[in-house]
Amino acid sequence: MKRITIVNGIQEDVTGFEKSLDRMMERLRNRMVFECFRLREMNISYCCGCLGCWVKSPGKCLYKDDMVSILKSVIRSDLVILISPVVMGFVSPLIKKATDRFIPLIHPYITIVRGECHHKKRYGRYPYLGLVLVDKESDSMNDSELITAVYKRAALNLRSRLLFTVCSNGSTEGLEHEIDDF
């Protein structure tokens, strides 16, 4: 069965997306294994950029907080879905904080990928990424192109690929369609 990690960066669920998400996971549970993390209820520090995870305790962040359980889940999964509201035209600080903390998963050594410097892999395989932007205002979805461009790059630096960006005003229909084919 495919393993899917859901990193939920919704600060306040004004669209009812989370209820739809629970129902979607229930429907797909016989085919997929889900692990879901609700960031607003977790104790996660901001990355301070010390690079200790590269040069002091290789592969391990020096902070002993709830991010450890997310990183363990991410590295064993086939797909990581990042869920975020659109905040000031970008992802929520919660999602950004969590994805900043992904760096222990890669190695500090540099290699050339597509003619650019990127970090080497630390692990043998990495999950694909998917992005869900949740917003009750459909106008905000015009921002998805900029956000997608940045997260395509973030996926490349995680030696992975952004498979999809889904814009939702509370429904999980688009997301379910994407992961149904996965």
Next chain:
Amino acid sequence: MEIFRLNRTEEHDNYAARFGASDGIILVFPLYTDAMPGIVMAFIEKLSPWIGRMKGKRLGFIIHSGFPEPAHSRYIQRYLEWLCSKFQAEYAGTCVMGGSEGLRYMNEGSMDNKRLLFNRLGHDFISRGRFSPDTLKRIAGKEKLPVAMRFWFRLTGFSNAYWDMLLKKNHAYDTRFARPYSVE
């Protein structure tokens, strides 16, 4: 002139109030996973009351990254330009500097040129209200590594020597390929 340190999250509300009261603002951050660090995004969220209310104010950005090529920072630069337009502020430009991770180990002499360029950047911002394209270009350097340098990087693992030096200093060299989050 005041410097607001965004790592003081308890001050974000105070900083956000003073953001709109400033005539010119330069937002400085390191590139974290291809964008602003989460702590900077938390501050940007606090700036929503200033959307459409920054007419006549000047807003510039400085991004520095560990990667040597400025190309990595151009994606989030597009967002910063968009953000500036939402504030209706005057866009002063985005200065992108690569290769910043090793700066702390550079000797004073080799920093002189960079210091001079950044002084010019500040002078431009104060006197003309925007960064000069020439200064931005000189600080950024080549957008992508030249082919010969890519080959040299690949062949020699040149940049890895820097990481090896730090790993050895911290007695962590032997475990540098550890995979602590693997599930056995």
